[in-house]
Amino acid sequence: MTTTTVSHILKASTHQTIGALKGILIKAEAYARQLNVEDSVLLTHRLYPDMFDLTRQVQIACDTVARGAARLAGLEMPAFPDTEQTFGELMARCDKVIAYVNGVDNAKIDASANVTLQIPMGANTMPMEGKAYLSGFILTNLHFHAAIAYALLRSQGLNIGKRDYLVPVE
Protein backbone atom coordinates (compact mmCIF):
# COMPACT_ATOMS: atom_id res chain seq x y z
CA MET A 1 0.00 0.00 0.00
CA THR A 2 1.49 3.32 -1.05
CA THR A 3 -1.26 5.60 0.17
CA THR A 4 -2.12 7.47 3.30
CA THR A 5 -5.39 8.98 4.43
CA VAL A 6 -6.51 12.54 5.04
CA SER A 7 -7.84 11.62 8.49
CA HIS A 8 -4.54 10.02 9.51
CA ILE A 9 -2.45 13.02 8.47
CA LEU A 10 -4.86 15.53 10.05
CA LYS A 11 -4.95 13.70 13.37
CA ALA A 12 -1.20 13.00 13.47
CA SER A 13 -0.38 16.64 12.64
CA THR A 14 -2.82 17.94 15.25
CA HIS A 15 -1.38 15.63 17.91
CA GLN A 16 2.18 16.61 17.00
CA THR A 17 1.91 20.34 16.48
CA ILE A 18 -0.85 21.40 18.89
CA GLY A 19 0.78 19.02 21.39
CA ALA A 20 4.15 20.68 20.83
CA LEU A 21 2.54 24.11 21.11
CA LYS A 22 1.11 23.11 24.49
CA GLY A 23 4.59 22.05 25.62
CA ILE A 24 5.97 25.42 24.52
CA LEU A 25 3.21 27.21 26.47
CA ILE A 26 4.11 25.20 29.59
CA LYS A 27 7.72 26.40 29.30
CA ALA A 28 6.53 29.96 28.63
CA GLU A 29 4.40 29.96 31.77
CA ALA A 30 7.39 28.89 33.87
CA TYR A 31 9.46 31.59 32.14
CA ALA A 32 6.90 34.27 33.06
CA ARG A 33 7.02 33.10 36.70
CA GLN A 34 10.82 33.19 36.63
CA LEU A 35 10.75 36.74 35.21
CA ASN A 36 8.05 37.60 37.74
CA VAL A 37 5.78 39.13 35.08
CA GLU A 38 2.10 38.64 34.29
CA ASP A 39 1.34 36.16 31.49
CA SER A 40 -0.10 39.06 29.52
CA VAL A 41 3.36 40.62 29.14
CA LEU A 42 4.44 37.70 26.95
CA LEU A 43 0.99 36.96 25.48
CA THR A 44 0.43 40.42 24.01
CA HIS A 45 3.80 40.56 22.24
CA ARG A 46 3.73 41.06 18.45
CA LEU A 47 6.53 40.80 15.89
CA TYR A 48 5.16 43.90 14.17
CA PRO A 49 2.38 46.30 15.12
CA ASP A 50 -0.15 44.99 12.57
CA MET A 51 0.51 41.30 13.22
CA PHE A 52 -1.53 39.23 15.67
CA ASP A 53 -0.22 38.80 19.20
CA LEU A 54 0.75 35.47 20.75
CA THR A 55 -2.69 34.71 22.21
CA ARG A 56 -4.35 35.15 18.82
CA GLN A 57 -1.69 33.05 17.03
CA VAL A 58 -2.41 30.13 19.38
CA GLN A 59 -6.17 30.55 18.98
CA ILE A 60 -5.91 30.55 15.17
CA ALA A 61 -3.61 27.49 15.12
CA CYS A 62 -6.21 25.66 17.23
CA ASP A 63 -9.18 26.84 15.16
CA THR A 64 -7.48 25.83 11.92
CA VAL A 65 -7.43 22.13 12.76
CA ALA A 66 -10.78 22.06 14.57
CA ARG A 67 -12.65 23.84 11.79
CA GLY A 68 -10.72 21.91 9.16
CA ALA A 69 -11.79 18.60 10.70
CA ALA A 70 -15.40 19.77 10.94
CA ARG A 71 -15.48 21.02 7.36
CA LEU A 72 -13.97 17.82 5.99
CA ALA A 73 -16.41 15.67 7.98
CA GLY A 74 -19.42 17.83 7.14
CA LEU A 75 -20.09 18.74 10.77
CA GLU A 76 -21.26 21.99 12.30
CA MET A 77 -18.34 24.37 13.01
CA PRO A 78 -17.16 23.93 16.62
CA ALA A 79 -17.12 27.14 18.67
CA PHE A 80 -14.21 27.83 21.00
CA PRO A 81 -14.72 31.30 22.52
CA ASP A 82 -11.61 33.51 22.27
CA THR A 83 -11.49 34.42 25.94
CA GLU A 84 -8.07 33.11 27.04
CA GLN A 85 -5.92 35.49 29.09
CA THR A 86 -3.35 33.13 30.60
CA PHE A 87 -0.96 30.40 29.48
CA GLY A 88 -3.02 27.89 31.46
CA GLU A 89 -6.19 28.78 29.56
CA LEU A 90 -4.38 28.45 26.22
CA MET A 91 -3.01 25.04 27.24
CA ALA A 92 -6.57 23.96 28.04
CA ARG A 93 -7.65 25.11 24.59
CA CYS A 94 -4.91 22.96 23.02
CA ASP A 95 -6.21 19.95 24.97
CA LYS A 96 -9.80 20.62 23.93
CA VAL A 97 -8.87 20.97 20.27
CA ILE A 98 -6.79 17.77 20.21
CA ALA A 99 -9.71 15.91 21.82
CA TYR A 100 -12.19 17.42 19.36
CA VAL A 101 -10.16 16.48 16.26
CA ASN A 102 -9.48 12.98 17.62
CA GLY A 103 -13.19 12.49 18.15
CA VAL A 104 -14.18 13.18 14.55
CA ASP A 105 -15.04 10.03 12.60
CA ASN A 106 -12.22 9.00 10.24
CA ALA A 107 -14.60 7.68 7.60
CA LYS A 108 -16.43 11.01 7.47
CA ILE A 109 -13.17 12.95 7.04
CA ASP A 110 -11.85 10.59 4.38
CA ALA A 111 -15.12 10.68 2.45
CA SER A 112 -14.20 14.28 1.50
CA ALA A 113 -10.70 13.49 0.23
CA ASN A 114 -11.70 13.70 -3.42
CA VAL A 115 -14.84 15.80 -3.05
CA THR A 116 -14.75 19.46 -4.05
CA LEU A 117 -15.52 21.61 -1.00
CA GLN A 118 -16.30 25.32 -0.97
CA ILE A 119 -13.71 26.83 1.36
CA PRO A 120 -14.41 30.32 2.73
CA MET A 121 -11.60 32.78 1.92
CA GLY A 122 -12.38 36.25 3.19
CA ALA A 123 -15.65 37.31 1.55
CA ASN A 124 -15.49 34.58 -1.14
CA THR A 125 -15.25 30.82 -1.31
CA MET A 126 -12.68 28.76 -3.17
CA PRO A 127 -13.41 25.28 -4.56
CA MET A 128 -10.86 22.76 -3.27
CA GLU A 129 -10.75 18.97 -3.01
CA GLY A 130 -10.57 17.68 0.56
CA LYS A 131 -7.01 16.38 0.19
CA ALA A 132 -5.81 19.71 -1.26
CA TYR A 133 -7.66 21.54 1.51
CA LEU A 134 -5.71 19.44 4.02
CA SER A 135 -2.20 19.98 2.67
CA GLY A 136 -2.65 23.38 1.03
CA PHE A 137 -4.71 25.10 3.67
CA ILE A 138 -5.13 23.29 7.00
CA LEU A 139 -1.52 22.15 7.47
CA THR A 140 -0.11 25.34 5.96
CA ASN A 141 -2.11 27.56 8.32
CA LEU A 142 -1.59 25.30 11.33
CA HIS A 143 2.18 25.43 10.94
CA PHE A 144 2.25 29.09 10.02
CA HIS A 145 0.54 30.19 13.23
CA ALA A 146 2.31 27.62 15.43
CA ALA A 147 5.72 28.69 14.08
CA ILE A 148 4.90 32.39 14.59
CA ALA A 149 3.87 31.56 18.18
CA TYR A 150 7.25 29.84 18.62
CA ALA A 151 8.99 32.88 17.12
CA LEU A 152 7.12 35.26 19.43
CA LEU A 153 8.34 33.39 22.52
CA ARG A 154 11.84 32.76 21.18
CA SER A 155 12.23 36.45 20.37
CA GLN A 156 11.32 37.24 23.99
CA GLY A 157 14.16 35.07 25.24
CA LEU A 158 12.38 31.77 25.99
CA ASN A 159 14.96 29.00 25.79
CA ILE A 160 13.32 26.59 23.35
CA GLY A 161 14.65 24.82 20.27
CA LYS A 162 13.48 22.93 17.21
CA ARG A 163 12.86 19.80 19.24
CA ASP A 164 10.18 21.68 21.22
CA TYR A 165 8.43 22.41 17.91
CA LEU A 166 8.71 18.85 16.58
CA VAL A 167 7.85 16.77 19.65
CA PRO A 168 4.48 16.96 21.44
CA VAL A 169 4.50 17.23 25.22
CA GLU A 170 3.68 13.95 27.02
Add this chain to the structure above:
Amino acid sequence: MTTTTVSHILKASTHQTIGALKGILIKAEAYARQLNVEDSVLLTHRLYPDMFDLTRQVQIACDTVARGAARLAGLEMPAFPDTEQTFGELMARCDKVIAYVNGVDNAKIDASANVTLQIPMGANTMPMEGKAYLSGFILTNLHFHAAIAYALLRSQGLNIGKRDYLVPVE
Protein backbone atom coordinates in the same frame (compact mmCIF):
# COMPACT_ATOMS: atom_id res chain seq x y z
CA MET B 1 -11.12 6.74 -3.38
CA THR B 2 -10.40 8.22 0.02
CA THR B 3 -6.63 8.16 -0.08
CA THR B 4 -3.86 10.46 -1.20
CA THR B 5 -0.23 9.73 -1.94
CA VAL B 6 2.98 10.81 -0.27
CA SER B 7 4.43 11.97 -3.61
CA HIS B 8 1.38 14.11 -4.35
CA ILE B 9 1.45 15.87 -0.99
CA LEU B 10 5.23 16.38 -1.09
CA LYS B 11 5.18 17.88 -4.59
CA ALA B 12 2.10 20.02 -3.96
CA SER B 13 3.54 21.38 -0.70
CA THR B 14 6.90 22.11 -2.31
CA HIS B 15 5.24 23.94 -5.20
CA GLN B 16 3.03 25.92 -2.85
CA THR B 17 5.41 26.84 -0.05
CA ILE B 18 8.78 27.13 -1.80
CA GLY B 19 6.91 28.95 -4.59
CA ALA B 20 5.36 31.32 -2.04
CA LEU B 21 8.76 31.82 -0.40
CA LYS B 22 10.18 32.81 -3.79
CA GLY B 23 7.39 35.36 -4.19
CA ILE B 24 8.16 36.77 -0.75
CA LEU B 25 11.87 37.04 -1.69
CA ILE B 26 10.92 38.96 -4.86
CA LYS B 27 9.02 41.48 -2.73
CA ALA B 28 11.90 41.64 -0.25
CA GLU B 29 14.39 42.43 -3.00
CA ALA B 30 12.23 45.32 -4.21
CA TYR B 31 11.94 46.49 -0.61
CA ALA B 32 15.73 46.51 -0.20
CA ARG B 33 16.02 48.63 -3.39
CA GLN B 34 13.35 50.99 -2.10
CA LEU B 35 15.20 51.36 1.23
CA ASN B 36 18.45 51.67 -0.73
CA VAL B 37 20.21 49.04 1.38
CA GLU B 38 22.29 46.00 0.45
CA ASP B 39 20.40 42.69 0.43
CA SER B 40 22.65 41.55 3.27
CA VAL B 41 21.03 44.07 5.63
CA LEU B 42 17.75 42.16 5.47
CA LEU B 43 19.29 38.71 4.89
CA THR B 44 21.43 38.69 8.04
CA HIS B 45 18.55 39.66 10.35
CA ARG B 46 17.75 37.25 13.20
CA LEU B 47 14.80 37.18 15.60
CA TYR B 48 17.21 36.34 18.43
CA PRO B 49 21.01 36.15 18.56
CA ASP B 50 21.21 32.34 18.60
CA MET B 51 18.60 31.79 15.87
CA PHE B 52 19.51 31.36 12.21
CA ASP B 53 19.39 34.41 9.95
CA LEU B 54 17.08 34.81 6.96
CA THR B 55 19.50 33.33 4.42
CA ARG B 56 19.90 30.16 6.46
CA GLN B 57 16.15 29.82 7.07
CA VAL B 58 15.55 29.84 3.30
CA GLN B 59 18.37 27.37 2.69
CA ILE B 60 17.01 24.94 5.31
CA ALA B 61 13.43 25.19 3.99
CA CYS B 62 14.78 24.28 0.54
CA ASP B 63 17.02 21.46 1.80
CA THR B 64 14.17 19.95 3.82
CA VAL B 65 12.05 19.13 0.76
CA ALA B 66 14.97 18.22 -1.53
CA ARG B 67 16.57 15.84 0.97
CA GLY B 68 13.17 14.55 2.01
CA ALA B 69 12.31 13.65 -1.59
CA ALA B 70 15.71 11.99 -2.08
CA ARG B 71 15.46 10.00 1.15
CA LEU B 72 11.92 8.79 0.38
CA ALA B 73 12.94 7.79 -3.16
CA GLY B 74 16.19 6.15 -2.06
CA LEU B 75 18.36 8.54 -4.10
CA GLU B 76 21.71 10.08 -3.27
CA MET B 77 21.34 13.31 -1.25
CA PRO B 78 21.32 16.31 -3.59
CA ALA B 79 23.93 18.95 -2.77
CA PHE B 80 23.02 22.62 -2.97
CA PRO B 81 26.02 24.66 -1.79
CA ASP B 82 25.14 27.30 0.82
CA THR B 83 26.74 30.21 -0.97
CA GLU B 84 23.82 32.60 -1.56
CA GLN B 85 24.41 36.24 -0.64
CA THR B 86 21.56 37.99 -2.47
CA PHE B 87 17.79 37.68 -2.83
CA GLY B 88 18.30 36.77 -6.49
CA GLU B 89 20.52 33.83 -5.59
CA LEU B 90 18.00 32.58 -3.03
CA MET B 91 15.19 32.83 -5.60
CA ALA B 92 17.31 30.72 -7.95
CA ARG B 93 17.73 28.14 -5.20
CA CYS B 94 13.94 27.98 -4.76
CA ASP B 95 13.58 27.33 -8.51
CA LYS B 96 16.25 24.63 -8.46
CA VAL B 97 14.66 22.87 -5.50
CA ILE B 98 11.16 22.92 -6.97
CA ALA B 99 12.57 21.45 -10.20
CA TYR B 100 14.54 18.81 -8.30
CA VAL B 101 11.53 17.62 -6.23
CA ASN B 102 9.27 17.64 -9.30
CA GLY B 103 11.77 15.48 -11.12
CA VAL B 104 11.80 12.67 -8.54
CA ASP B 105 9.84 9.61 -9.65
CA ASN B 106 6.45 9.39 -7.90
CA ALA B 107 6.51 5.60 -7.76
CA LYS B 108 9.87 5.62 -5.98
CA ILE B 109 8.62 8.13 -3.38
CA ASP B 110 5.38 6.24 -2.79
CA ALA B 111 7.17 2.92 -2.44
CA SER B 112 8.49 4.24 0.92
CA ALA B 113 5.10 5.28 2.31
CA ASN B 114 4.83 2.25 4.59
CA VAL B 115 8.51 1.34 4.78
CA THR B 116 10.45 2.13 7.96
CA LEU B 117 13.27 4.54 7.13
CA GLN B 118 16.18 5.49 9.39
CA ILE B 119 15.99 9.28 9.63
CA PRO B 120 19.13 11.10 10.86
CA MET B 121 18.42 13.28 13.93
CA GLY B 122 21.54 14.96 15.19
CA ALA B 123 24.04 12.20 16.00
CA ASN B 124 21.38 9.44 16.00
CA THR B 125 18.78 8.02 13.64
CA MET B 126 15.07 7.60 14.30
CA PRO B 127 12.98 4.88 12.65
CA MET B 128 9.98 6.37 10.86
CA GLU B 129 7.59 5.16 8.15
CA GLY B 130 7.74 7.19 4.96
CA LYS B 131 4.28 8.68 5.43
CA ALA B 132 5.07 9.72 9.01
CA TYR B 133 8.39 11.15 7.82
CA LEU B 134 6.44 13.27 5.33
CA SER B 135 3.86 14.77 7.69
CA GLY B 136 5.82 14.68 10.93
CA PHE B 137 9.20 15.84 9.71
CA ILE B 138 9.37 17.13 6.12
CA LEU B 139 6.22 19.28 6.15
CA THR B 140 6.76 20.36 9.75
CA ASN B 141 10.31 21.56 9.05
CA LEU B 142 9.44 23.06 5.67
CA HIS B 143 6.72 25.22 7.18
CA PHE B 144 8.68 26.03 10.30
CA HIS B 145 11.58 27.55 8.36
CA ALA B 146 9.38 29.17 5.71
CA ALA B 147 7.21 30.81 8.38
CA ILE B 148 10.26 32.05 10.29
CA ALA B 149 11.59 33.52 7.01
CA TYR B 150 8.23 35.29 6.59
CA ALA B 151 8.43 36.53 10.19
CA LEU B 152 11.99 37.83 9.67
CA LEU B 153 10.89 39.96 6.73
CA ARG B 154 7.59 41.02 8.26
CA SER B 155 9.37 42.14 11.42
CA GLN B 156 11.65 44.31 9.25
CA GLY B 157 8.63 46.09 7.82
CA LEU B 158 8.06 44.23 4.54
CA ASN B 159 4.41 44.66 3.59
CA ILE B 160 3.31 41.05 3.09
CA GLY B 161 0.29 39.13 4.37
CA LYS B 162 -1.01 35.62 4.78
CA ARG B 163 -1.90 35.39 1.10
CA ASP B 164 1.81 35.76 0.23
CA TYR B 165 2.49 32.70 2.39
CA LEU B 166 -0.35 30.62 0.96
CA VAL B 167 -0.11 31.34 -2.76
CA PRO B 168 2.97 30.52 -4.87
CA VAL B 169 4.29 33.21 -7.21
CA GLU B 170 3.36 32.65 -10.87
